[in-house]
Amino acid sequence: MAAMVYKGAMQLKKVAELIHARLIGNGDVEIEQVCSIESASAGDLIFVEDKDNLPRALKSSASAVLVGDFGAADSSKPLLVCAQPRLAFARAARHLAPTSDHRYAIHPSAIVHPSARLAKEVQVDERVVIGEGVQIGSGSSIGAGSVIGAKVIIGNDCELHPNVTIYPGTRLGNRVVIQAGAVLGSDGFGYVRDKETGHYEKFPQIGRLEIEDDVEIGANSTIDRGALDVTRIGRGTKIDNLVHVGHNVQIGEDVVIAAQTGLSGSAVVQNNVVIGGQVGIADHVRIEEGAILGAQSGIPSNKIIRGKGIVFWGTPARPIREYLKELAVLARLAKRG
Numbered sequence: 645m646a647a648m649v650y651k652g653a654m655q656l657k658k659v660a661e662l663i664h665a666r667l668i669g670n671g672d673v674e675i676e677q678v679c680s681i682e683s684a685s686a687g688d689l690i691f692v693e694d695k696d697n698l699p700r701a702l703k704s705s706a707s708a709v710l711v712g713d714f715g716a717a718d719s720s721k722p723l724l725v726c727a728q729p730r731l732a733f734a735r736a737a738r739h740l741a742p743t744s745d746h747r748y749a750i751h752p753s754a755i756v757h758p759s760a761r762l763a764k765e766v767q768v769d770e771r772v773v774i775g776e777g778v779q780i781g782s783g784s785s786i787g788a789g790s791v792i793g794a795k796v797i798i799g800n801d802c803e804l805h806p807n808v809t810i811y812p813g814t815r816l817g818n819r820v821v822i823q824a825g826a827v828l829g830s831d832g833f834g835y836v837r838d839k840e841t842g843h844y845e846k847f848p849q850i851g852r853l854e855i856e857d858d859v860e861i862g863a864n865s866t867i868d869r870g871a872l873d874v875t876r877i878g879r880g881t882k883i884d885n886l887v888h889v890g891h892n893v894q895i896g897e898d899v900v901i902a903a904q905t906g907l908s909g910s911a912v913v914q915n916n917v918v919i920g921g922q923v924g925i926a927d928h929v930r931i932e933e934g935a936i937l938g939a940q941s942g943i944p945s946n947k948i949i950r951g952k953g954i955v956f957w958g959t960p961a962r963p964i965r966e967y968l969k970e971l972a973v974l975a976r977l978a979k980r981g
Contacts (some may be wrong), residue, residue, distance in 0.1 A: 653687065654740060656708050660724050663735045665710065669722030678737045681706070687738070689724075689981050691733040707926075710736065739900065771911075775812065796829075799857070811869065817857035823885065825864040829853040830892025832868040832875075832909060847871060849891065856880075862887060862903065871909070879913070890927075902939070916952075937961060 657671030678689035681697070684706035691710035692701045701709045702720055709715070710724040710733050719732035726732040750756060750768040758857065760778040767785035768774070773791045790804050793812035798804075802820045806913045810816075811829030822828070833875070834847035851870025855877045861867070862885035869875055877883070878897040888906045895907075896915035905919055908927040913919070917931050920939035925931070929943045934952030943949060943960030949956055955964040 656722055656724070657688075659689065659739065662739050663724070665726040665732055667724060668716065668717070669708075669719070671722065673722050674738060677706060677740050679706065680731060689736060690976065691729045691732075693729055703863045716969045731903075758793075758824035762850055769806070771978070781818065793829070805863075813854075814855070814869065816855045817859070817879070818857050820855055821860040823861060823863035823865075827866045828855070828861070829869040830866060832871050834871050834891060834909065851875065852892065853877075856897075859883070867890075868893075868909075896933070908945075930967050938964065 646794060646909050653674040653676045655671060656673045656675050657667055659675055660667040660671065668937065670871050674687060675689045676687035679964050680689055681690050681701050683755065684690050684704045688706045688709060688791055689708050690706040690719040692698050692705060692715070692855065693712065695714045696885060698711065698715050699829045704953065706721070708722045708724060708798055710729050711725070713725060713727060714724045715723055724732070742889035748765040748767050751770045753770045753784060754768045754772040754774070756768065756774045757776045757778065759776050760774045762780045763782035764784045766780050769786060771789050772786050775794040775796070777795040778792050780798045781802070783801040784798055786804045787806035787808060789806050790808040790970040792810050795813050796810050799816055799818035799820065802816055804822045805824040807821045807825050809827045812827035813924050816902055831849040833917045834849060835844040837844050838880045849869065853869040853875045856879040856881045859877050860882045862883055862890055864885055865883055865887040867877065867889040873892060875891055875893050877895045880897050880935045881895055881899040882921055883901045886902040887901050889907040890911070892910040892977050895913045896917070898915055899913055899917045901919045902921040904921055905923040907925045910927055911925050913931045914933040916934045918936045920937055922940045923937050925943045926945040928946045929935070930948045932950045935949050936953070936955045941957055941961040944960050947960065949961060950965065956962060957964045960965040
């Protein structure tokens with residue numbers, strides 16, 4: 645297991661430079677880590693997104709505060725000012741947080757097929773199994789107990805946490821993060837019923853799974869490969885824990901999917917869609933660009949959800965204003981009863 649390396653303190657003016665923030669006050673202050681307002685102490689950087697929380701942040705023990713344009717004034721603490729403080733805070737955290745000290749070595753207990761091609765700087769932990777013809781790019785790490793099937797391709801700077809299973813033929817782009825226990829490229833749930841006997845027979849599941857750059861897959865999530873073609877997860881998409889993606893599903897770029905959501909076969913999710921927790925999406929559904937599905941929404945088969953920036957809720961899902969009006973009508977009818 646890789647050790648954690650702490651980077652040490654960084655001057656605030658260096659942090660400002662790295663995240664492109666405007667510095668107000670003493671730039672020589674040493675920052676060691678990011679922190680919440682409640683638990684801040686000396687050496688910490690905190691952030692506020694609205695003016696109401698600024699006084700509380702300034703009274704905290706933090707050494708500096710990251711604020712929006714509303715905070716661009718003289719204060720009792722050094723400030724970093726930027727248009728998107730939460731985003732800048734996340735970027736600062738990457739520069740200040742401890743990182744894994746990858747040894748870029750293959751653990752003696754790992755089993756690596758002789759035909760596999762691993763770049764020089766690849767970390768393979770305990771009890772990993774790497775199959776025939778696998779390719780793994782530079783800077784990638786494979787967590788303990790993971791199994792990488794034949795002819796899988798993993799790009800550069802990917803991070804697979806322990807006990808990840810990747811079925812044969814799956815392709816991962818660069819900087820992909822797979823949390824523990826995820827299963828990628830397994831058979832889809834596809835069967836054909838014999839009308840004479842009533843028995844079910846498996847439909848071929850011989851397609852593939854392709855995951856593009858900068859995708860993150862949450863713990864214990866499962867993504868099926870295509871039945872005959874491809875299941876695809878687009879660049880920058882973030883998938884939470886315990887999400888299931890069925891065969892032939894097409895997910896676009898910068899999509900966010902919260903935990904316990906399920907997408908049935910051949911569903912299409914376009915770019916910049918946001919999907920809340922426990923959403924059920926049936927087969928051949930199409931979610932068009934920028935739509936937002938509220939938690940526990942249900943989308944019936946073959947339905948199209950269209951409306952950039954519009955929140956859809958309920959089962960079957962409809963625009964939230966319509967849904968709330970229906971609830972109000974039902975409440976009035978219940979009172980009359």
